[in-house]
Amino acid sequence: MKRAAQSTLWKVLPSVTVIAALIGLWWLVVDLTRSAIFPTPWQVVQGTVELIRDGTLWQHIGASLMRVGTGFGLAVLFAVPLGLWMGWVRGAFSTLNPIFQILRPISPIAWIPIAILWFGVGDESPIFLIFMSSVFPMVVQTTAGVHTIERRYLRAAENFGVSRYTLFRRVVIPAVLPQIIVGMRIGLGVAWLVVVAAEMIALRSGLGYLIIDSRNAGNRYDLVISGMVIIGLIGLSLDGIMRLLEGLRIVRWRYVR
Amino acid sequence: MSAKIAVKGLKKGFENDQGSLPVVNDVSFEVADGEFVAFVGPSGCGKTTLMNIIAGFDPPDEGTVKIDGSFARGPSAKGILISQHGSVFPWLTVQQNLMFGLNGHAPSDKEQLADHYAAIVGLKGFEMSYPHELSGGMLKRAELARALVVKPEILYMDEPFSALDALLSFRMRKELLRILDEERHTVVLITHDVEEAIHLADRIFVLSARPARIQATFEVPFEHPRKLSSPEAQQLKDRILRELGA
Numbered sequence: 001m002k003r004a005a006q007s008t009l010w011k012v013l014p015s016v017t018v019i020a021a022l023i024g025l026w027w028l029v030v031d032l033t034r035s036a037i038f039p040t041p042w043q044v045v046q047g048t049v050e051l052i053r054d055g056t057l058w059q060h061i062g063a064s065l066m067r068v069g070t071g072f073g074l075a076v077l078f079a080v081p082l083g084l085w086m087g088w089v090r091g092a093f094s095t096l097n098p099i100f101q102i103l104r105p106i107s108p109i110a111w112i113p114i115a116i117l118w119f120g121v122g123d124e125s126p127i128f129l130i131f132m133s134s135v136f137p138m139v140v141q142t143t144a145g146v147h148t149i150e151r152r153y154l155r156a157a158e159n160f161g162v163s164r165y166t167l168f169r170r171v172v173i174p175a176v177l178p179q180i181i182v183g184m185r186i187g188l189g190v191a192w193l194v195v196v197a198a199e200m201i202a203l204r205s206g207l208g209y210l211i212i213d214s215r216n217a218g219n220r221y222d223l224v225i226s227g228m229v230i231i232g233l234i235g236l237s238l239d240g241i242m243r244l245l246e247g248l249r250i251v252r253w254r255y256v257r
Numbered sequence: 258m259s260a261k262i263a264v265k266g267l268k269k270g271f272e273n274d275q276g277s278l279p280v281v282n283d284v285s286f287e288v289a290d291g292e293f294v295a296f297v298g299p300s301g302c303g304k305t306t307l308m309n310i311i312a313g314f315d316p317p318d319e320g321t322v323k324i325d326g327s328f329a330r331g332p333s334a335k336g337i338l339i340s341q342h343g344s345v346f347p348w349l350t351v352q353q354n355l356m357f358g359l360n361g362h363a364p365s366d367k368e369q370l371a372d373h374y375a376a377i378v379g380l381k382g383f384e385m386s387y388p389h390e391l392s393g394g395m396l397k398r399a400e401l402a403r404a405l406v407v408k409p410e411i412l413y414m415d416e417p418f419s420a421l422d423a424l425l426s427f428r429m430r431k432e433l434l435r436i437l438d439e440e441r442h443t444v445v446l447i448t449h450d451v452e453e454a455i456h457l458a459d460r461i462f463v464l465s466a467r468p469a470r471i472q473a474t475f476e477v478p479f480e481h482p483r484k485l486s487s488p489e490a491q492q493l494k495d496r497i498l499r500e501l502g503a
Contacts, residue, residue, distance in 0.1 A: 155314055156344035160358030160407065161334045170357070174348035249387070253347035256389045 039222035044229070047222030056210075060227075061234065063205035064195050067123060071130025071198075072191045078131075079138035079187070080180055086139065087146020088172065100139055108133035108194045116201055126198035126206070133194045134187035141186065145179025146172060178246070178254035185242040192235045207231050259326040260287035261443045262311065262411065267320035269306055270468075280306045281317070282468035288443055295446040295454035298464030299501060304447045305341065305415055307469055311445060312338045312413040324411070334358060336411035337404035341419060345388045345399050351375055352384040354399060358407040374406040375399075377436060394425045398432070405436065411443045418453065430456050434481055451497050455490055456483055463500045473500045 023041050030040045039047070051057035086093045108129050115125040149172060157171045199208025207227050214223035246255055269281040280303040288294050298304050309315040311322055313332040322329040324336065332338070337358075345354050355371035362370065375384050378398040388396055397417060404412060418426040430453060437444070448454050454461045455477055463473040475497060479490065 152340055152342055152344040153346060155332070155338070155340070156346070157357075158314075159312075159332045159334065159338055161332075161360070162358070170349075171346065174346070177348070250348055253387060253389045 037219055037221055039225060043222045044225045047220065048226040048230075051210075051223065051226065057230070059205060060207050060210045061230065063209075064199065064207040064231075065234075067126045067198065067206060068130055068188075068191050068195055070123075071127040072134050072188055074127070075131045075135040075138060075187060075191070076184060079135045079183070080142055083139045083142025083180075083183070084146060084168075084172070084176065087143040087176070088168070093143065097143075100136060104136040104140070108190075109197050112197070112201060121201050122203055125201050126195070126208075129194060129198040130191045133198075134191040137186040137190060138180070138183040141179050141183025142176060145176035145183075148179075149175045174250060178251045181242070181245045181251060184245070185239065188238055188242055189235070192231070192238060195231065207234075259323075261290040261292070261325060262288040262445070263321075263323040263326075264311060265321050265323075267307070267310060267317045267322070269303075269310060269315070269318050279468035281310065282470045284320070284469065284471055286462060286471060286474075288445060291441045291443055292460065293437070293444040293446070293458045294460045294462065295448060295458035296462045296464055297448055297451055297454050297497065297501065298469060299466050300449055302464050302467045303469035304449075304464060307464075308338070308413055308415045308445070308447050312336055314338070334407050335409060336413055337407065337409040338413040338415065339400055339404055339417045341416040343396055343400055343420075345396055345403065347388045350385050350387055351380055351391070351399050351402075354388075355403050355406050357403065370406055374402040377405070377439075378402040378432065394421055394429065397421065397429055401433070401436075405440070405442075408440075409442065411445065414444060414446045416448055417446075419449070426450075426453070427456075431482075433457065438481070451494050451501070452485055454497070455479075455493055456485055461497060463497060473497075 027040050027042075030038055048057070051060075082096075086096055111129055111132050112125075115128045119125040119128055153171055153175060154167070157167045162170070195206065196208035196211055199206035200212055204213075207230060211224050211227040214220040214227065245251070264287070265285045267281050267284040268279070270277040270279040272278075284307060286294075296304055296307070306315065310317045311329075313322070313329045313336070346357065349357065352368065352371045352375065355374055356367040359367045359370060372381075372384055375381060378401055380395060380398050380402065383391065383395065388399065391399065397420075401417070418429045421429060434457065444457075446454065446457060458477055461475045461477060462471050463475070464470070465472040475493060477493065479487075484490065
């Protein structure tokens with residue numbers, strides 16, 4: 001037990017040291033340059049405490065999570081069945097893939113004017129932007145997952161004379177599931193990445209709004225950085241949750257070996 | 258009575274940059290019901306292609322395959338292929354794998370049958386294990402059990418034990434013979450191991466280098482259990498090896 005704790009300590013020690021050094025450097029540079037605007041780490045902590053005390057931090061986190069959850073959830077519901085279909089039906093792939101390949105490289109930020117035009121300024125626009133950002137990686141991963149199913153498994157199923165429905169349900173979907181999870185990890189990562197841009201057009205809530213508003217209303221850079229750090233930490237936690245899916249028994253086969 | 262498997266004039270080639278590459282060249286043979294035949298041939302001679310055609314996975318360019326007197330149209334559960342690289346579904350447990358091909362049984366019967374065949378191949382206690390939790394030899398047993406549980410009339414075995422070490426391969430062969438002693442199947446085995454063919458088969462076809470054609474046929478007139486170190490077995494092995502150009 002003691003040894004395990006010691007080994008964990010040795011594992012995290014280098015990164016903790018680097019983070020501490022960076023914070024120290026930041027503090028030193030701000031002190032030396034006597035910056036009137038850029039905050040010290042301590043001011044960021046104080047700003048964060050202020051946000052926690054007046055309760056606005058939780059509202060912003062809740063609003064961002066709601067938008068990302070909705071946009072990403074809709075993207076999963078859309079992308080996974082579509083990706084399976086495109087992977088399985090050659091005609092669907094040859095018809096739809098070019099469209100996705102054209103839409104995929106367009107930055108979600110480019111959709112902002114269209115989002116405002118279609119949905120106005122409110123929750124729908126950021127949800128739409130988050131949907132647009134996360135749907136493509138998931139479609140691509142799921143389709144690629146179907147295309148890369150090893151032929152020996154499909155042949156084995158064919159050999160036992162199972163119906164096409166059974167083949168799809170018991171071979172194709174479980175074989176692709178690990179790839180779907182990878183797509184979901186990437187999709188959620190991108191969704192969270194664009195939350196700031198998406199909430200530039202949000203109505204007075206969300207971590208993105210917090211950052212923009214803190215900058216616009218009084219140069220509160222302590223709150224800007226606080227918002228940034230919180231986005232980073234929540235992003236890390238969301239990725240951790242997605243990684244838990246990789247531990248499910250039905251997909252663990254993909255990660256052993 | 259007609260043969261269980263009747264193959265006539267099979268030809269198959271693959272297109273490549275240089276044109277058509279012939280892989281199987283005019284192969285004809287018959288297998289009687291309950292017979293165990295083995296094909297031996299040099300590496301890359303077209304053995305697997307031949308097996309895929311016989312088992313119904315690939316169409317030949319020319320020639321016919323008849324099973325019980327009818328033309329074979331694609332793969333069916335009547336003949337199960339055990340492939341070289343294994344095809345046990347890694348996302349299913351041993352029991353679920355064994356139940357996979359059991360259509361038309363009640364769920365409780367499926368479980369019972371699956372567990373019975375898991376026990377037959379020596380996987381009792383591993384029914385709920387996933388393939389990645391098993392050793393290479395156990396995986397082969399699971400694959401064999403999954404094929405046997407649907408009671409196929411024919412087993413197509415494409416180098417089934419080639420990935421195993423010599424000792425394990427020998428054990429698996431003995432296991433297979435024990436099972437075949439209890440429930441008779443017609444077996445077509447493909448192997449590069451002459452000793453394995455002599456150990457298991459009633460008849461051995463020697464294939465030529467690519468494009469594969471049947472170059473010689475040997476009867477294996479020894480009773481089971483066979484003693485591979487006997488002078489007769491050694492003599493047969495030497496003759497087959499000579500035929501293979503070794």
